[in-house]
Amino acid sequence: MIELxxxxxHYGDVRAVDHLTFTVxxxxxxxxxxxxxAGKSTTMRMMLDLDNPSGGTVRIDGRHYRELRDPLRVVGALLDAKAMHGGRSAYNxxxxxxQSNGIPRAxxxxxxxxVGLxxxxxxxxxxxSLGMGQRLGIAGALxxxxxxLMFDEPVNGLDPEGIHWIRNLMKSLATQGRTVFVSSHLMSEMALTADHLVVIxxxxxxxxxxxxxxxxENSRSYVRMRSPEQERLREVLRGAGIDVTPGEEGALEVEGExxxxxxxxxARHRITLHELSPQSASLEEAFMRLTAGSVEYHAHENHRPPESPAESPSEPGAGWGTDWRKKGS
Incomplete structure (x- = not known):
């Protein structure tokens, strides 16, 4: 268990992590x-005593990481797949x-x-390759x-088979009663892997x-209905005290039912339905809705690449496709 x-x-005047309290x-x-x-990597580094906090505490099974006698036997972490000596073999x-943690050679x-290496x-x-480095980093964590176990972007660089493998590995480790904490930007993969979410x-x-x-809590759920008798369906729903909202392609949308x-x-009113489908947001949509006010950089797609050298911007990188602007600037 990890307790924050x-x-x-703080980094100077910047508060990278702000009084986080949660339990993994x-x-x-x-x-x-x-x-x-958002401060995810900084938080994970402080969990492993790689960065010293400006305030607050992190405890792993009741102790600070630096107090662990054989840390790799308690915590396995992958924070940077490139953190290895390039001149050494994977085995070495x-x-x-x-050898530094008293773990048998076998x-x-x-x-x-x-990990398939x-x-x-x-x-x-x-x-x-990046994917092979990821696998080796996971081997080190295990x-x-x-x-x-702590993983920061564990599927980065992996092919579909590798992604499927690490997903099942993490689920298997959790099923064994272990603590599994994983950070990722791949919402579709996180939706298939995680049981619980901590969002900052x-x-x-x-x-x-x-x-x-x-x-x-962070999305709109509704039932989408379509019928060849759409107006009659609308009247029946309203007659039952049910609010109806017009949807796309002439469909009706009903919330809270x-x-x-x-x-x-x-069916009681003998109305034929061509569609009756519950609709709910994806993890990505819910995440975007919750964090909209916390995004530091926004991309704007209303800028086109210059059409000729004469139109080229004078500043390097300006005017090319995506305009990165800090929020509030």
């Missing part, structure tokens, strides 16, 4: 979300980690096999068979809730 209480980090519990996959610059990279072969165990890591923006806690609860109840109501 009032965790704060065992037995589930906890997703860690936030826009770029893991062997160094194992465990190195086990984790290399787990046995065939390249003797190759130097400087020749590894090396000590830890109770707690501008260093502040925005949400600490279940996946289903997060989507429900169960689809089965609406279907039964239409």
């Amino acid at each position: 209480e009032g965790l704060t980090k 519990r065992p037995g589930i996959v906890t997703g860690f979300l936030g826009p770029n610059g 990279h893991l062997l160094c980690l194992a 465990r190195v072969r086990e984790v290399l096999d787990t 046995t065939s390249v165990a003797g190759k130097r890591t400087k020749g590894f 090396l000590g068979d830890p109770r707690i 923006g501008q260093g502040k806690l925005l949400a600490d809730t279940s996946m289903a609860g997060f989507i429900k 169960d689809a089965a109840h609406l279907g039964e109501l239409a």
